[in-house]
Amino acid sequence: MERVLEYSSLLIDGTLTTIELTFVSAILALIISFLVGLSRFSSLASVRIAAIIYLEFFRGTSAIVQMFFMFYVLPLMGLHFPPIVAGILACGLNLGSYGSEVVRAAVQSVPRGQHEAATALNYTKYQKFRYVLLPQAIPVMIPTFGNLLIELLKLTAVASLITISDLTFMAQIIRAQTALTLEPFVAIMIIYFTIASVLVAITDFIGRKLSKGRNTLAKKGV
């Protein structure tokens, strides 16, 4: 373990990169989730179909394949990204596809009467989503989003394969330089577990805050 501590600066750098990668791709994934998820309710068939194609494409192919595609194939088409951007795009686009299904399912889980009430009040589509559907749907999304956030954190480890120096990459460097195997991998697993546990605590907290006084849906866990 002492010899791993000599490399603690590498581990700290790796932890920061992992957190950065997770954070930025989480924001990207969140934006995509709402954009694509809400597109499924569009009155334009073309928008709905585009959303479904996006969903099936990113959910149907493997994240690692998407990452290699961005890293090796897109530059051939003249799109050059630094590795970290390719990693963020791949993680964000991949998790965004899962997130969009969460958004869609949560909006659909709002009781039918609420949709009808909004129509009866002559609300515009924007008003209907802004004041009636989303306030009730968002608390329902939180627990699943929490799970997806953990999946995202774990996905960032794959970015080490496209030369991003995250925690997993650093563990490989330490392994190569010291021939130690147990210590670096145990060390990063503990770090990953700690980050994940903090994320779980944060989403639980947000979930409790949001479902306060709105216990009809969230408690049932629809």
Place this chain on the structure above:
Amino acid sequence: MDWSWKVAADVLPFMVQGLVVTIEATFAGAFVAYLLGLFLAILKMSKSRPIAFFSYWSSEFIRRTPLLVQLYFLFYVLPDIGIFLSPLAAGIIGLGLHFSTYTSEVFRAGIENVPTGQWEAAKSLNYRPYQTMRYVILPQSIPPMIPPLANYLITMFKETPLLSAITVVELFNAANIYSNSHYKYLEPMTLVGLFFLIVSVPSAYIAMRLEKKYQLRNTGAN
């Protein structure tokens, strides 16, 4: 950068060989995941506090750390303590172990969702524990488990490219090896993506059908 059918035809035989390994790894991994998952679910529901506590947290630890790191652990650390596994065996164990933490939740939820009245009825009929499980609990809890277990099978299929990191020559790695030695990335990477889509989109559709089928059956029984 132009698509070359010659390259595509060239790489295809390697990819078919890789696909066989991918399918092997998926099914063997799923077998391990289902078996271990059931075992883990039983441990988690144990009446003994220490056993329930320990099994819950070790399952959370596996769940909150990346599969890639766990694969590295199996591949690099175990040989140091005298356990030599082939890359494919390490991959199958890693995949099975990681997803057993997910499937255990499916098993647990499935068993816990059987109403307490059913347990009590079995008790009042003087059923032995084996009979209770065999004739009362399992017949009711297995059908709703089938769709989520099928979904995890698809997820595992999509995670198999990670096995390439521990030198298993599965679908993705077969294409990647070809890419690296011929400097052709477009065709192999696109084909890998297509292969995944061809398998996972129809199987996701089947899983959805299963979900609908067992939902109907459930409401019918109520």
